[in-house]
Amino acid sequence: MEHETTSKSAPVDQVDAPASESRRGFLQIAALTGAVAAVSGRRAWANGDIGFHAKDLSDDKLVDMYRTILKIRWHERTQADEMLTNPDYRGYNHFYAGQEAVATGVCAALRNDGPFEQIDLAYSSHRPSGHAIAKGVDIPKMCAENDFRATGLNGGYAAEMHLSDPDVGFIGADGMIGPSMPIASGSAFAFRARGSDQVAVVFGGDGTYATPHFHSALNNAKLLDLPLIYVLENNLYHQYAHYSYSCPHRDIADAAAAYGIPSRVVDGQDVLQVYNAAKDAVDRARAGGGPSFIEAKTYRYYNHWGAPGATAGELGAFGYDPLAITSFRPEREVRAWMQRDPVDICRNTLVDWDVLDETRAAEIETEVKAEIEAAFAWASEQPLCTPEDGLKNVFADGAVPARQFG
Ligand SMILES: Cc1ncc(C[n+]2csc(CCOP(=O)(O)OP(=O)(O)O)c2C)c(N)n1
Numbered sequence: 588m589e590h591e592t593t594s595k596s597a598p599v600d601q602v603d604a605p606a607s608e609s610r611r612g613f614l615q616i617a618a619l620t621g622a623v624a625a626v627s628g629r630r631a632w633a634n635g636d637i638g639f640h641a642k643d644l645s646d647d648k649l650v651d652m653y654r655t656i657l658k659i660r661w662h663e664r665t666q667a668d669e670m671l672t673n674p675d676y677r678g679y680n681h682f683y684a685g686q687e688a689v690a691t692g693v694c695a696a697l698r699n700d701g702p703f704e705q706i707d708l709a710y711s712s713h714r715p716s717g718h719a720i721a722k723g724v725d726i727p728k729m730c731a732e733n734d735f736r737a738t739g740l741n742g743g744y745a746a747e748m749h750l751s752d753p754d755v756g757f758i759g760a761d762g763m764i765g766p767s768m769p770i771a772s773g774s775a776f777a778f779r780a781r782g783s784d785q786v787a788v789v790f791g792g793d794g795t796y797a798t799p800h801f802h803s804a805l806n807n808a809k810l811l812d813l814p815l816i817y818v819l820e821n822n823l824y825h826q827y828a829h830y831s832y833s834c835p836h837r838d839i840a841d842a843a844a845a846y847g848i849p850s851r852v853v854d855g856q857d858v859l860q861v862y863n864a865a866k867d868a869v870d871r872a873r874a875g876g877g878p879s880f881i882e883a884k885t886y887r888y889y890n891h892w893g894a895p896g897a898t899a900g901e902l903g904a905f906g907y908d909p910l911a912i913t914s915f916r917p918e919r920e921v922r923a924w925m926q927r928d929p930v931d932i933c934r935n936t937l938v939d940w941d942v943l944d945e946t947r948a949a950e951i952e953t954e955v956k957a958e959i960e961a962a963f964a965w966a967s968e969q970p971l972c973t974p975e976d977g978l979k980n981v982f983a984d985g986a987v988p989a990r991q992f993g
């Protein structure tokens with residue numbers, strides 16, 4: 588079975604509301620000129636496939652998506668700078684910079700507010716900060732958590748690998764590659780059993796393809812018609828190995844076809860393409876149409892883990908990573924991907940659509956940067972958690988006695 592790709596032009600809706608006139612005009616121009624992925628001078632462009640859901644979003648929602656991308660970007664940059672310059676900083680991260688449009692576009696299509704029994708759930712990976720921010724977690728508390736502070740999101744003993752916030756349906760990071768898929772399927776099964784219209788989304792990398800969980804979860808999701816959306820972020824590498832080492836497909840989405848699951852390959856640098864694919868998948872799942880698979884082609888700007896090879900104040904890592912025992916990503920590859928930056932693509936599209944002008948776009952970035960700096964400053968003032976805190980909440984009725992601490 589062939590999977591769909593977004594290279595087909597989306598139909599232009601003939602009965603648009605007046606508010607979407609200018610966007611429709613842009614779509615028509617894009618279709619006429621056959622706009623393709625291109626970089627012209629300083630400005631990075633989307634590939635012209637705008638789709639038909641995004642153009643009808645309100646200006647507020649579009650600006651919100653731009654703001655979310657920036658929140659993730661500045662969270663990553665600020666944390667990388669902390670690691671590089673502040674010897675007292677204990678936090679660590681698998682940086683998500685470069686992939687912001689994926690989490691943002693997917694979560695923008697989800698129900699993120701409301702009682703737990705009604706919101707959609709997102710299951711994350713070992714690279715969780717972008718998913719968490721896009722799903723709506725409290726950023727200062729996340730910063731505190733990542734630095735092992737007692738007032739952090741999870742009391743300071745979860746940190747990056749076990750970050751979670753059920754209040755917004757962010758079920759959590761997962762340090763193991765693969766198991767989040769069957770667990771997310773369990774939630775999707777519960778939604779079906781309860782007759783709820785909630786959906787479960789699971790994010791995973793190209794490295795999940797070679798796990799048994801990937802295949803068994805897709806198989807069961809189809810057999811049971813679960814409201815599950817698998818978002819595969821193909822950033823080309825797992826740790827330091829190219830995905831061709833462990834996957835025979837160029838498009839990993841081809842694997843979903845083997846299970847009879849509809850799939851889409853999208854440009855993961857363009858938030859609106861991601862949104863369009865996610866909206867289709869969410870609508871299908873809510874309506875009882877079963878699972879979907881989205882492969883987002885994307886790239887991370889930092890090395891696999893932490894900030895080796897990065898320079899304070901500069902986006903991306905181009906230098907030596909002592910952990911890279913198998914292969915290096917060529918600097919020219921990193922820089923080429925940075926020419927199609929999700930922040931630029933989102934901003935340029937919103938400017939083209941007259942949703943923002945360049946001045947307002949720059950002001951928003953300044954506001955977001957200040958908000959993130961304030962979050963890190965607040966977190967750094969919080970009390971540290973103690974080793975004993977790790978033994979709390981092990982059993983429902985109390986802590987485990989801390990024998991080893993006397
Ligand atoms: C079961 C398991 N095996 C190995 C690892 C070590 N590990 C951590 S991240 C990673 C690579 C993941 O690559 P990918 O899924 O492409 O995600 P990305 O890091 O590119 O976001 C590996 C092998 C692990 N965490 N869990």
Ligand SMILES: [Mg+2]
Binds near residue numbers: 792794820821824826
């Ligand atoms: Mg990867």
